[in-house]
Amino acid sequence: MELRGAATLFLAACISCLIFLWKRKQKQQTSKLPPGPTPLPLLGNVLQLSRTHLFKSLVTLGEKYGPVFTVYLGSRRVVVLCGHEAVKQALVDHGEVFGGRGRMPTLDRIFHGYGVIFANGERWKQLRQFSIMTLRNFGMGKRSLEERITEEAQCLVEEIRKTKGSPFDPSHPIGHAIASVLSAITFGQRFDYQDEKFAHIIDAIQDLFLELSTPWTQVGDMFPGIMQFLPGPHNRILKDVKVLHDFVTERVQMNQETLDPSCPRDYIDSFLIKMEEEKQNPQSEFHTKNLVLSAVHLFFGGTEMVSSTLRYGFLLLMKYTEIQGKVQEEIDHVIGKNRSPATEDRSQMPYTHAVIHEIQRFSNIIPLGIPHAVIQDTQFRGYTLPKGTDVFCLLGSALQDPQHFINPEDFDPRNFLDENGSFKKNNAFVAFSSGKRMCLGEGLARMELFLVFTSVLQHFTLKSPINPQEIDLTPKASGFWHVSPRYKLCAHPR
Template sequence: MELGDAAALLLAACAACLMVFWEWKRRQRTSKLPPGPTFLELLGYLLQAWNKGVLQILWKVREKYGPVFMANFGMRQVVFFCDSDSVREALVDQGEEFSGRARMDSVDRFFHGHGVVMANGERWKQLRRFSASTLRNFGMGKKSIEERIQEESQYLVEEMGKNKGSPFDPSLAITHSIANIICSIVFGNRFDYKDQNFLNLMGSINNLFLDMSKISTLFYEMFPRIMPYIPGPHNQAHKHYKALHDFILERMRINQQSLDPSCPRDFIDSFLVRMEEEKQNPQSEFSTRNLVDTAIQLFFGGTETTSSTLRFGLLLLMKYPEVQDKVHEEIDHVIGRTHSPAMNDRGRMPYTNAVIHEIQRLANILPIGVPHKVTCDTHFRGYLLPKDTDVYMILGILLQDPKYFKDPKSFHPEHFLDEEGHFKRNDSFLPFGTGKRVCLGKSLALMELFLMLTTILQRFTLKSPKEPQEIDLTPKVNELGIVPPNYELYALPREEGLHDSA
């Protein structure tokens, strides 16, 4: 054996001994934490994740250690909740203790704890109250936003209709239509689908979501001091964030020049008014930094997840044309062909409602969720979670739990229907999370999915250039985030002339 080989072997042996010793010391210190894989075991799981995906590995760990387990991410101890009972116990029954937002190094390098989604403590409370009330003022959950979605849905079907029965990729049109809804709230106006600034903005959002969804982001969380020096998509994300930051900052400056405090036009105006009102308050969190980062987070969260879900939904409806036919029948019976779909129709359309829920379940766009942390030393199920322990609610496992979904891997709208065909809720359906940190845009996303999908299917029959059995549902990215595959479809106009139902 050469001297260099011997030195390398000795170094590896020393490193292994140190890891084993550190692992033993950690176990001694954290005996009240949930059980979980050792460092070497976790490393083995992570190596498998390159091929099998993070969610499949977490399923394996859950099978061995149960629905609540702990693992070490670098120097951080992370607790995972992998069933609906533990998630609800934590986020609802002990909502205050679990209301913190965990530090995510891959994201915090942009936001540094600013913005409503990533903030903690008093900053989060101020921004959350303001954002929720302002979104309500601009129509979230009210008739005015419904009218905006109905209008944007018409722009979308007009754009789809321009293809005259030729196959096309619907991704851009869908993303642009969803983005225009949040644009109307944050910026006070929609954009033409061909507007170059709008196209650049959409490109930045799409690329940021794509890069942040990949497995390299998980390794960034584990090794934040090393990963910035290793090439990969995780290091491309900053330029996309910078593009979004510059766009929002410019919009803020434009709003400032024509601001009327007595009549705010949009979210940015409302924030600027509050900034002026509280400029003498040293405890105020209403700053330019929080305005820009909150707007980015609302815009990002309000665009990519919903548009990806809708894109995945159209693909599923082409693969399962019998489901699409039943939705067509329900639309014809309840709405007809001439009236625009409205939210008050949803209660009379249990099958369509079930289909949309099943699309959300299978699309599973954020399977790992956005991590929480405990705000104080917290007792949970006999364990003691020290203050600032990171907690991940694995929503993707909840959405595929065979205890709640009879056939979790299949597209089966009956998961949300009772024996008489009435819509039924499912306790494990939590794609938006729950509790104090539940997604701010939940009601908006539900309105968009229902109104846009029914408007598309009211106007068109969707068909793939491929035979249904040949349609591949494999995501383009299936790691920390799920990105639907690229595909083309035919949007074939449905026959005109059917009367609305009475």
């Protein structure tokens, strides 16, 4: 018994010693880091963070520790920036050093740093420069692309008309319309609404967006070393990404068989031509793996960000019917009922323009932003951020900054209108992020939002099957992304 007691005492002493040494090491490592809650060994700050409302948890910690603070997601150290000023200072004023892509363990084990969104260093520079140039060549911001979007918007109108005012879930038709625009740019082809294969792709995109926002995925990101070997819902992401990967790989093979280097048809053709041009360059990042994953990133990101915003927007207009009425009055006055909307109409439609911005602000689709990382030891607001430190620039905290928006938790288009009713820019509007990692499809997304939004409201009045006051705007999931709630609407012809 005495021997057992001595052994227990010795073991307790060893554990106490280890905890003491771990805390001492932590204190030394974090002495120059921003303040934050004390982490537990291995668990980090998991007890201070909500698995269902991660963004709100981080904002609450920001109120306690200030606009720059440190948290531990498991053993992963993250510096968090809250509010417009801190986010701007990092992404714009110090954009070069904050320009690294931070870790997202769940996706990193799929993409391994390849593709335009998750790349770093020279790989990212080459892929981003090429992607921006190629999107411009295929019409981003030009009349040719506007015509494509307008045609797709009219196809959506006709698809909605088939519902004859009956309740329907708008997720698939909206997703199809936006995916078709991205498909035309990326793959050189649009798909019919009855195409079952393309419908399966849209389902995979929407499922992936949802799974990335679930508590299971957050746990997977906190404890990747363990979770990647365990069964569970977090592994559904692998299945969804495989669907997109196989689809893009098939399109690449089809393009290779019919490629005409003198006449590129789409993003894939342009990448294949670039691969051939640089095949003798050992430093080139233009190879099949980067091609497939960059196309996946553009197609997935471009489709779901815009379609999610539109889904949220139509839900908001069913709840706030007076705002919908004002938008339709402006559409009738500027556009009328006999021609399709055009981007040049936007300058004459300040209220509609303000409503679209407010939808983006309120829906707050990417509240945490995609993680950044500092590429060198960095002095920031009196703190030292070691090279490679992951940084969460809370875009949602800028979009809800009370110093820049009136009643930031309410839906109010006045946030983007001056006293004369003219459209007013707001520097804290960072729905597309800011700085060097800003969304490379911003121009395309703005054009899609305006043309699709106005086309639908030109032809239909959107009504809810339930009392507008009972409409719940709470996201279906709230993790790294906000997923709009599922609902049904009735589109009554005007």
